[in-house]
Amino acid sequence: MKGDAIMSFSRGPKEPVQEVDTKVWACTNEECQGWMRESYSFEEEPKCPLCQSSMNQETRVLPELK
Numbered sequence: 268m269k270g271d272a273i274m275s276f277s278r279g280p281k282e283p284v285q286e287v288d289t290k291v292w293a294c295t296n297e298e299c300q301g302w303m304r305e306s307y308s309f310e311e312e313p314k315c316p317l318c319q320s321s322m323n324q325e326t327r328v329l330p331e332l333k
């Protein structure tokens with residue numbers, strides 16, 4: 268029944284967020300946790316927004332952005 272389908276959809280558990288390999292820039296400063304998604308940076312080689320250190324590109328598994 269149509270009504271039942273809508274009910275179970277709105278009540279059901281949330282779909283798990285899919286995790287995907289994501290390219291990020293990670294701060295090279297060991298005391299700093301700064302990093303950003305590559306897709307959020309507009310520079311070739313961004314500086315850490317927290318400490319202005321240089322950043323290394325790496326891949327992390329992160330929840331997918333829709």
Ligand SMILES: [Zn+2]
Nearest residue numbers: 294299301315
């Ligand atoms: Zn930093």
